[in-house]
Amino acid sequence: MASWETDAIVLNATKYGENDAILEVFSYDHGRISAYVYGGAGKRKRALLQTGQILHLSFMSKGENQLGYFDRLETKFSIENVFDNAAGINAIGSVCALLKEALPNFQTYKHLFNATEILVRLICNQDNWAAAYVRWEVGLLADCGFGLDFEECALSGVRENLSWVSPRTGRAASYEAGLPYKDKLLVLPPFLLSSENEIKSGDIADGFALTGWFIERDLLGQAMKNMPDARARLIISLGKKGLL
Structure with missing residues (x-):
C-alpha cells in the first residue's frame, strides 16, 4: 500500500x-x-x-x-482573484495545459514546481506578469531537457549585444553576427537576458514567438501533441490589453 x-x-x-x-x-x-x-x-x-x-x-x-x-x-x-481577469485565467490555463501535455507521469520536477507556484501567485496578485510567464516557458523547456543557450554568440563567442536565437540549435547570436541572417532567426528580447533590461513594445510578443517555436517543435512535437488552445487565448488577451 x-x-x-x-x-x-x-x-x-x-x-x-x-x-x-x-x-x-x-x-x-x-x-x-x-x-x-x-x-x-x-x-x-x-x-x-x-x-x-x-x-x-x-x-x-x-x-x-x-x-x-x-x-x-x-x-x-x-486563484479566485483572477476569476474575472481573462488574461490571468488564460495564463493559468496555459501553464496547466502545458504541464499536462509535456510532463511524464510520476517524474519529479521540484524546481519546476516551485517556479510554477511562484508564477501562479504572481498572476493572481500583480498585473505585470507577462514577462515572468515567458521566462517560465524558458524554464519549462530547460527542465524538460530542451534548454536554450543565451550565454554567448554561437557564431563569434561574444557575450554582448545578443539579439537573435537560431531556430535550429536554440543558441544565441549577437546583433552584428546574426544581422545577415535575420530573416531566418528568432528575435531574442532583452528581458530574457536580464530582469533589469527594459521591456519595450513588441518584446513580450517576441518572447512568446521564441518559446512557442521550441515548445511546439521539441517539447510537444516529438510526442505528436499540439500547442494548447489556452496559450493562444492568452496571447489574444494580452494583445487586447496592449501588453505585447
Missing part, C-alpha cells in the same frame, strides 16, 4: 460517475499524477478542484497497478 502527502497544483478534474472526480495534479514530491477524489463532483469539493488551485493533499493506493485516491484536500493558495 502506497501512502504519502504533498503540495500539488491542479491540472485538470473530470467528473467520474455521479458524485466523484478524477483529479490530475502536478505534485511537488511525485510529479504528474491522477487519482480519484470521492465526492469531487459535489459542490463542497468542486471549488477546490479548479485548474491552477494549489493544494495540500494526501494520496493512498492499495497497489502499484491500481488508481489511488486523493484525500484531505486543503487549499494552500486560491
Whole structure:
C-alpha cells in the first residue's frame, strides 16, 4: 500500500460517475499524477478542484497497478482573484495545459514546481506578469531537457549585444553576427537576458514567438501533441490589453 502527502497544483478534474472526480495534479514530491477524489463532483469539493488551485493533499493506493485516491484536500493558495481577469485565467490555463501535455507521469520536477507556484501567485496578485510567464516557458523547456543557450554568440563567442536565437540549435547570436541572417532567426528580447533590461513594445510578443517555436517543435512535437488552445487565448488577451 502506497501512502504519502504533498503540495500539488491542479491540472485538470473530470467528473467520474455521479458524485466523484478524477483529479490530475502536478505534485511537488511525485510529479504528474491522477487519482480519484470521492465526492469531487459535489459542490463542497468542486471549488477546490479548479485548474491552477494549489493544494495540500494526501494520496493512498492499495497497489502499484491500481488508481489511488486523493484525500484531505486543503487549499494552500486560491486563484479566485483572477476569476474575472481573462488574461490571468488564460495564463493559468496555459501553464496547466502545458504541464499536462509535456510532463511524464510520476517524474519529479521540484524546481519546476516551485517556479510554477511562484508564477501562479504572481498572476493572481500583480498585473505585470507577462514577462515572468515567458521566462517560465524558458524554464519549462530547460527542465524538460530542451534548454536554450543565451550565454554567448554561437557564431563569434561574444557575450554582448545578443539579439537573435537560431531556430535550429536554440543558441544565441549577437546583433552584428546574426544581422545577415535575420530573416531566418528568432528575435531574442532583452528581458530574457536580464530582469533589469527594459521591456519595450513588441518584446513580450517576441518572447512568446521564441518559446512557442521550441515548445511546439521539441517539447510537444516529438510526442505528436499540439500547442494548447489556452496559450493562444492568452496571447489574444494580452494583445487586447496592449501588453505585447
